[in-house]
Amino acid sequence: MTMRERILNGKLFTDYCEGLPEDRSQAKRRMIALNATGPDDIPERMKLIKETFGGEGTPWIEPPIYFCYGYNIRFEGGAYLNFNCNFVDDNVITIGEGTMFGPNVTVATTSHPLNPNYRGYMYSQPVKIGKNCWIGSGAIICPGVTIGDGTTIGAGSVVTKDIPANCVAVGNPCRVLRELNEEDMKNYRKGCPIEQADLDEIDRLEGKDVHDPKKDTVGN
Numbered sequence: 555m556t557m558r559e560r561i562l563n564g565k566l567f568t569d570y571c572e573g574l575p576e577d578r579s580q581a582k583r584r585m586i587a588l589n590a591t592g593p594d595d596i597p598e599r600m601k602l603i604k605e606t607f608g609g610e611g612t613p614w615i616e617p618p619i620y621f622c623y624g625y626n627i628r629f630e631g632g633a634y635l636n637f638n639c640n641f642v643d644d645n646v647i648t649i650g651e652g653t654m655f656g657p658n659v660t661v662a663t664t665s666h667p668l669n670p671n672y673r674g675y676m677y678s679q680p681v682k683i684g685k686n687c688w689i690g691s692g693a694i695i696c697p698g699v700t701i702g703d704g705t706t707i708g709a710g711s712v713v714t715k716d717i718p719a720n721c722v723a724v725g726n727p728c729r730v731l732r733e734l735n736e737e738d739m740k741n742y743r744k745g746c747p748i749e750q751a752d753l754d755e756i757d758r759l760e761g762k763d764v765h766d767p768k769k770d771t772v773g774n
Contacts, residue, residue, distance in 0.1 A: 566675045581624045589618040645678035656691030
């Protein structure tokens with residue numbers, strides 16, 4: 555078993571061989587370049603994102619972002635990462651389409667033995683975050699965690715165990731507060747309904763075409 559295979563299989567490992575230091579150095583160069591892009595450098599930023607991260611998706615990233623390798627962060631579709639997100643990506647981190655991160659989120663795949671005599675060794679477990687999740691500001695997602703589709707993780711939560719789909723989970727350690735319900739589907743916050751008129755107005759302000767079903771006629 556190679557060192558890279560040991561990492562992916564959750565075995566004890568070190569990261570000083572098999573080109574791992576060189577990969578981290580290359581990742582740091584790309585990270586510095588990405589974080590240096592300004593608001594007028596969007597084409598260069600998107601180019602660096604495509605070169606750096608794995609998967610088929612293209613996320614929108616607000617710099618700065620921090621990571622170890624980059625290529626172990628797999629985006630399955632469009633995603634949004636606010637500033638100061640941190641990824642310890644010795645193992646694979648999968649992020650589903652439509653998922654959004656608040657500022658200062660940390661996702662870690664790697665930890666160290668509790669025995670201080672072996673603290674120089676590491677072990678790693680993959681993290682999977684589903685589609686259309688919302689990860690609140692300052693949340694910490696620990697090694698081996700899976701978060702189901704559509705789930706919201708509250709700000710400042712420490713996620714140490716799997717969280718199911720379509721729920722709200724908060725706290726340290728993070729626990730399911732409740733499942734999403736009909737009111738969640740109808741309101742953007744308590745007592746504030748999601749109304750088509752508001753969505754249409756936002757589209758108009760953004761210069762988008764607004765579909766008017768009243769103008770539809772049979773046969774056209």
